[in-house]
Amino acid sequence: MTVTEPEPARSLAPTPPLAARARTVGGSPVRDILAVTARPEVINFAGGLPAPELFDAEGIAAAYRTVLAETPARALQYSTTEGEPALRAALAARTAARGLPTAPDDLLVTTGSQQALSLLATALLEPGDTVLVERPCYLAALQAFGLAGARVVAVPGDGDGLDPDALDALVARERPKLLYTVPTFQNPTGRTLPAARRAAVARVAARRGLWIVEDDPYGELRYDGERVPWIATHPGAEDRTVLLGSFSKVMAPGLRLGWLRAPAGPRRACAVAKQAADLHTPTVNQLAAARYLADNDLDAHVRRVAGVYGERRDAMLAGLPAALPDGSTWTRPEGGMFLWVRLPDGNDTTALLPRVVERDVAYVPGAPFFAGEPDPATLRLCFVTQTPQEIAEGLRRLGAGLRD
CATH class of the missing domain: 3.90.1150.10 (Aspartate Aminotransferase, domain 1)
Structure with a gap:
């Protein structure tokens, strides 16, 4: 019987490095x-x-029970990337009721509004592009733009938020692709950008050529004062503002349901990016949310x-x-x-x-x-x-x- 000698130990080549964005x-x-x-x-x-x-655990549970009892095959099946029609119709109606005319086809349902940020970074940004943000800024937005390879620059401001004149000067100097802002009850400061500044931001974007990403996860949680209309409602902002929304703060974060309202170009690009990321947001969650909105008074x-x-x-x-x-x-x-x-x-x-x-x-x-x-x-x-x-x-x- 022939005994095979073991091969001498050999050094293994190192694995390739992580992507630079993952390291930095x-x-x-x-x-x-x-x-x-x-x-x-x-x-x-x-x-x-x-x-x-x-x-509202019981209301949400009842919505799931109804969906799974009445349409189990649909609820447990793949869905369209853009989102369930019933949910998009309900979201469009809620958005229009708050002063921004919106059709269901203007919306893309996302797996939390955080995914919307990631999709927009993929769809709008090339490595090295400049993004303008508030000072200070929502932390996860800085992560999303950093992973896209963007150069992030803060816009000076004060206790009321970013300064439109400083924004105008920065846009002229830096040639950014987009401005990201949480104008209502901002994270982390809690401040709210006044209506006059919102109108001025819209004018800067229209005059200079700039995308605005208006993130509004907290706007419905108002305790004092009067509601301030979205930047997206101001003249000049209509064709260049992407408005983000979420059920995380008003229904439940575990549903992971967000959405973006955007002009056709970036919306289609985000849908393609979403197909590559997760195909679609879970069908059963979308249908349960639509049922909840139909059966309950979310407001x-x-x-x-x-x-x-x-x-x-x-x-x-x-x-x-x-x-x-x-x-x-x-x-x-x-x-x-x-x-x-x-x-x-x-x-x-x-x-x-x-x-x-x-x-x-x-x-x-x-x-x-x-x-x-x-x-x-x-x-x-x-x-x-x-x-x-x-x-x-x-x-x-x-x-x-x-x-x-």
Whole structure:
């Protein structure tokens, strides 16, 4: 019997490297903080999590039961990339009722509005293209544009949001492809861009040639004041604005249902990009949402949620003066989920966070929300997830941690 000698050990060639964008774009600090602070004793002001006790779980469950009982074959089958007709019709009607004439074919249903951002980055941006954003900016948008290889530049602004004159100068100098903005109850600051500035932004886009991506996940969560019309409704913006919407904050984030309203060119390009990403958003979720809208008054549900969230915002605003060092400032949002704090000069909220977490409370440092030079003294607080009593205790712990 012949014995075969084993082959001598050979060194293996290394595998090819990851794509440069995967190596250079970091993960989400919010997700990282949530993982570290998942202990039940932690009062977590870090996440942008809707209050689960306010979900209409029974209404949503009933919608699923009805869909699966009446149209199981359709609900469990593949669907069109653009989205279920019944859901798009309902979304178009809701959009038109808020002052923006919309047909079902103007809409593309997405797997959360975050996917809409990713699709737009794929459809509109080449590596090296310039994108303008607010200062500070929604963190996941910075990730999406970074993964697309875009150069991201912040537009100067103030307590009311971006400055249209500064935007005009930047567009002339930088030749950007698009402006991304959350003009209503912005994440992370909670501020709302006034109507006059929205009209001015529309004029800049029309005069200079610029796409506007108007992200509106929080706009229905208003506690004070009057609704401000979308940028997309202003003259000059009609043919160059992509409006994003979501059920995550008003129905339930686990449904992963968002949508974009866009002119035909970018909408078709996003549909092609979606085909490559996931073919379509889950059919059963879309049909259940359409059934929920048919059988329930979503606006009444949102009003109930907004009433509770408004009390929680007030509880946080009431407790901040005692919790924060003298000289701190913060926003007073009329709605949404967040407020923005700036500690006195010399503070670094990233360095302070571990001390605060030791007190079983958490926030998000502000630095990751900036394109370009960050402001290390800033932080974001979410006020909707906890009760007023929990907010008061969390702020007590926060104050103790900041004083340590």
